Amino acid sequence: MCWQVHVIILIFVLASPVGVLLSITVLSQATSALSGILLSITTGTFLYIAFSEVVVEEFALMRKNRWKFLALIGGIALLAVLKTLED
Numbered sequence: 001m002c003w004q005v006h007v008i009i010l011i012f013v014l015a016s017p018v019g020v021l022l023s024i025t026v027l028s029q030a031t032s033a034l035s036g037i038l039l040s041i042t043t044g045t046f047l048y049i050a051f052s053e054v055v056v057e058e059f060a061l062m063r064k065n066r067w068k069f070l071a072l073i074g075g076i077a078l079l080a081v082l083k084t085l086e087d
Contacts (some may be wrong), residue, residue: 027035055072059065 004033023038027038030038
């Protein structure tokens with residue numbers, strides 16, 4: 001492999017730890033409103049990727065779609081119950 005590929009892989013590998021350190025630093029200094037905004041953006045990103053990539057690809061396979069759907073609804077319901085219990 002050429003050296004450019006190694007540089008790109010290194011940047012990709014270092015992105016997560018640097019992002020975690022940066023977010024810990026920012027969130028520790030942020031107000032609750034800014035913290036809520038940043039966490040909302042992060043959550044929205046995860047949900048977008050999950051529902052536009054992972055779920056669509058998983059349901060494209062025409063095997064056991066009922067069980068997959070029940071697992072999806074069950075996971076959403078579990079999160080809702082846990083959030084309700086937390087409050």
